[in-house]
Amino acid sequence: MxxxxxxxxxxxxxxxxxxxxxxxxxxxxxxxxxxxxxxxxxxxxxxxxxxxxxxxxxxxxxxxxxxxxxxxxxxxxxxxxxxxxxxxxxxxxxDGPACHTGAESCFYDTLLPADGEAEGPHVLADLARRIEATRHTHSETSYTEYLLRTGIDKIGKKIGEESAEVIIAAKNGNKQEIVAESADLLYHLAVLWEDRGVTLQDVMAELSRRSHKQGNKKEVGHLDKTF
Incomplete structure (x- = not known):
């Protein structure tokens, strides 16, 4: 120009x-x-x-x-x-977060969700933002910061433990226990996403892609996941 x-x-x-x-x-x-x-x-x-x-x-x-x-x-x-x-x-x-807090966007504080929009994605988005901010603020007293600093082996171990606890809770038939353990699992998954550079939008986009496919086709040597 x-x-x-x-x-x-x-x-x-x-x-x-x-x-x-x-x-x-x-x-x-x-x-x-x-x-x-x-x-x-x-x-x-x-x-x-x-x-x-x-x-x-x-x-x-x-x-x-x-x-x-x-x-x-x-x-x-x-x-x-x-x-x-x-x-x-x-x-x-x-190339990195836009907000001085370390969040991807300055617009992370939802005051009024859109009509008909589930609260769940907003809660997960807020969780992802807080985890991302912890990485950039280096809060050494934070469990999240500890996991990110320790790395993928520790995070992966925790996901394995939490997955097992969800299964045990399900077998026990205790709804509140299932809810609590599922929340723990989602939290540790969110930490893993942050550690590996995956965003909530990436996961939501993949779920959306699968929801628009028909059937549940299995091919030899390949699993085409659909809903």
Whole structure:
């Protein structure tokens, strides 16, 4: 992109009284909204030139490069503006969490679930966020941090133990015991996902894929899991 093209883009936008334009950042691969920040003309120029997001900090009154300190940069895929040209939508490929808390997205605190939406996924998403945040805050008093620091052998052993306890609870026929042991198993699975770089969205997408397939076909040497 030439300097003339960049200048044309910068000048066609409508900035507020402080010379800023609100910018929504969205993960290109998942469509998840990661954060909202502000750009001015210079940070937008740098974003267009470098191919990574730059913003303007209202509190520090200076430009800042996303990931400049943490390494969690955002590679720009596309930039769009709304009908009034006073808000930007930047789609990116994020290299790590967007939130300063260590969460993937700044929008992790659900105040009102969507109508008809089960609470379960929100609880699991919150659990995944808390586990992810523990990794980045290095809380040495946390059991989660201990598991992540110890590694996959310890996590795998705990999953084996919790799986066995779910089976025992089921054989005992105690509903509350089944619930409690199942919760323990899900927690340790979530820790394993974090350790191996798997997201809740990855698992939900696989379940969704299977739910749209018909039958329960078994082939020699291959099991095609469907629901």
């Amino acid at each position: 030439t300097s003339e093209e960049i200048t044309a883009i910068v000048r066609r936008l409508t900035y507020n009284e402080q010379g800023l334009i609100p910018t929504v950042v969205q993960e290109e691969r998942t469509d998840k909204v990661l954060m909202v920040a502000y750009m001015n003309e210079e940070s937008l120029r740098r974003t267009l030139t470098d191919g990574e997001t730059w913003f303007y900090s209202r509190s520090r009154q200076e430009l800042w490069h996303k990931g400049g300190t943490s390494g969690h940069t955002q590679q720009v895929v596309s930039i769009a503006t709304d009908c009034d040209a006073d808000t930007l939508l930047v789609r990116v490929k994020a």
